[in-house]
Amino acid sequence: xxxxxxxxxxxxxxxARAAQALREAGWSGxxxxxxEESLPPYERPPLSKALMVxxxxxxxxHPLTRDAAAQKGIDxxxxxxxxxxxxxxxxxxxxxxxxxxxxxxxLATGARPRRLAVPGADSRxxxxxxxFADALAIRERLRAGARxxxxxxxxxGLEVAAxxxxxxxxxxxxxxxxxxxxxxxxxxxxxLIARRHEQAGVRFRVGAGIARISESAGTVKIxxxxxxxxxxxxIVAGIGAAPETLLAARAGLAVENGIRVDDRLRTSDPDIFAxxxxxxxxxxxxDGRRIRLEAWRNAHDQGNLAARNMLGGDQRYxxxxxxxxxxxxxxLHVAGLADQATKHVKRDLGDGAELHFHLAGxxxxxxxxxxxPLGKVAREIRLAEMLIQKGAKPAPDQLAAPEVKxxxxxxx
Amino acid sequence: xxxxxxxxxxRADEIDEEDVLRFDHGSLTLAIYRSADGKYYATDGxxxxxxxxxxxxxxxxxxxxxxxxxxxFDYRTGEAKGAPVCVNLKTYPVKVxxxxxxxxxx
Numbered sequence: 379x380x381x382x383x384x385x386x387x388x389x390x391x392x393x394a395r396a397a398q399a400l401r402e403a404g405w406s407g408x409x410x411x412x413x414e415e416s417l418p419p420y421e422r423p424p425l426s427k428a429l430m431v432x433x434x435x436x437x438x439x440h441p442l443t444r445d446a447a448a449q450k451g452i453d454x455x456x457x458x459x460x461x462x463x464x465x466x467x468x469x470x471x472x473x474x475x476x477x478x479x480x481x482x483x484x485l486a487t488g489a490r491p492r493r494l495a496v497p498g499a500d501s502r503x504x505x506x507x508x509x510f511a512d513a514l515a516i517r518e519r520l521r522a523g524a525r526x527x528x529x530x531x532x533x534x535g536l537e538v539a540a541x542x543x544x545x546x547x548x549x550x551x552x553x554x555x556x557x558x559x560x561x562x563x564x565x566x567x568x569x570l571i572a573r574r575h576e577q578a579g580v581r582f583r584v585g586a587g588i589a590r591i592s593e594s595a596g597t598v599k600i601x602x603x604x605x606x607x608x609x610x611x612x613i614v615a616g617i618g619a620a621p622e623t624l625l626a627a628r629a630g631l632a633v634e635n636g637i638r639v640d641d642r643l644r645t646s647d648p649d650i651f652a653x654x655x656x657x658x659x660x661x662x663x664x665d666g667r668r669i670r671l672e673a674w675r676n677a678h679d680q681g682n683l684a685a686r687n688m689l690g691g692d693q694r695y696x697x698x699x700x701x702x703x704x705x706x707x708x709x710l711h712v713a714g715l716a717d718q719a720t721k722h723v724k725r726d727l728g729d730g731a732e733l734h735f736h737l738a739g740x741x742x743x744x745x746x747x748x749x750x751p752l753g754k755v756a757r758e759i760r761l762a763e764m765l766i767q768k769g770a771k772p773a774p775d776q777l778a779a780p781e782v783k784x785x786x787x788x789x790x
Numbered sequence: 791x792x793x794x795x796x797x798x799x800x801r802a803d804e805i806d807e808e809d810v811l812r813f814d815h816g817s818l819t820l821a822i823y824r825s826a827d828g829k830y831y832a833t834d835g836x837x838x839x840x841x842x843x844x845x846x847x848x849x850x851x852x853x854x855x856x857x858x859x860x861x862x863f864d865y866r867t868g869e870a871k872g873a874p875v876c877v878n879l880k881t882y883p884v885k886v887x888x889x890x891x892x893x894x895x896x
Contacts, residue, residue, distance in 0.1 A: 395873060398873065399873075402872075402873075421840075424840075439839075439840065441873075441874065674859070675859070675860070678859075678873075678874065682873075702858065752842075752843070752846045752857055752858075753812075753843070753845070753846040753857075756846050756847060756848075756857030756858070757846065757847060757848040757857060760847075760848045760855065760857070761848065785808075
């Protein structure tokens, strides 16, 4: 089977995109896409949002259906786990013993939710969100009137909080760091987002460590480090994700905050590539700093790029990191990495929408972030992304002025 | 010339050059475009991928880009320009009369 073909381990957005990109680039040999879940590849972003609140039977969208896979000659192996990579023989070995040989191998193994490590965290009332099955289990528990405690004020936690409010739950968000969205979202926007949640009735406990979780008489209690207790019916923990690197590490590939790849997405073995949430790559726009992203767009773009490079291409990964989060009627879009910025400029877009630009000491635009209605925010962030990509140094007073069109700065 | 099947949408000067505007008509959502050279076009308003309003996206040249997933379409023809979009957008005839943009939906 699939002798001398392209093999992709991991059938999420990234793997599914790469499989199709191999065909789009003209590869006519075998393509095998191996996924552990029994469902064909599906889109994860709606799991915490639309799927949670949709009336009727929850459904997912598939970037690659079984029919499409058959039509494109992609061998889709679902419910199959790769146990080992035999680099010497250029083959992957499945848990059931099957061997599939490869010319080039792509690891698109994704990430898995980090687990709470406090006493009582193994409770059946502590849920995590990664898969469709996880989303259905959470949805089932988010009944009107239920008390939800979200542990972790990151994207997943806040999206689930907003969805739970829409389902009539009472929601508390507990965050161990001093504010929500510490990672990747600048403070003024995080504040705006927190206020929107508070308007919806969400309560926040920030700077609050979790000491233990206990249960009695159908109620779950979260014991905080400061001695307080929060009572609830169900807990969703969104405390980050760990890259799925086990297979790579066991095969002796270099691992550094994810599977270590170069800017062509090659691992330390030139015949093995990695892409998406599972890998870290140096980024030219950010001084060659090694970054790992957990984002739909990154999975999609890296899947495309890895496929082309598996076929002998020599393209560098240099796309501006970009991610979004939908909460209530608002959306948060972030392009670029703001952590090295020394100057911050705000543009007021009206209707409660704000855009923030984050510049380096030398005036280069490093990142932009926006929160507000999609129609206010999305295209401005997209234009900012293009400014970032070309290394632009836009004048701060122009960035601050809503009447100055970003498009005009791009063409400047 | 008969205007049966045509609906009046926005004013022609409501849309900037190289920009797009959303127009709802009953259950129909349209995206109405004005190109850099001042021509008008109309397509279905929702992306064929995840039903996002295209008018919230960015127009660059002849391309409208979905604001969520960067799916791209040629708004003149509705042609989908590659993953994640693979289904073309429906387009509608457009004309400008008396400073208004008219779209033929029937």
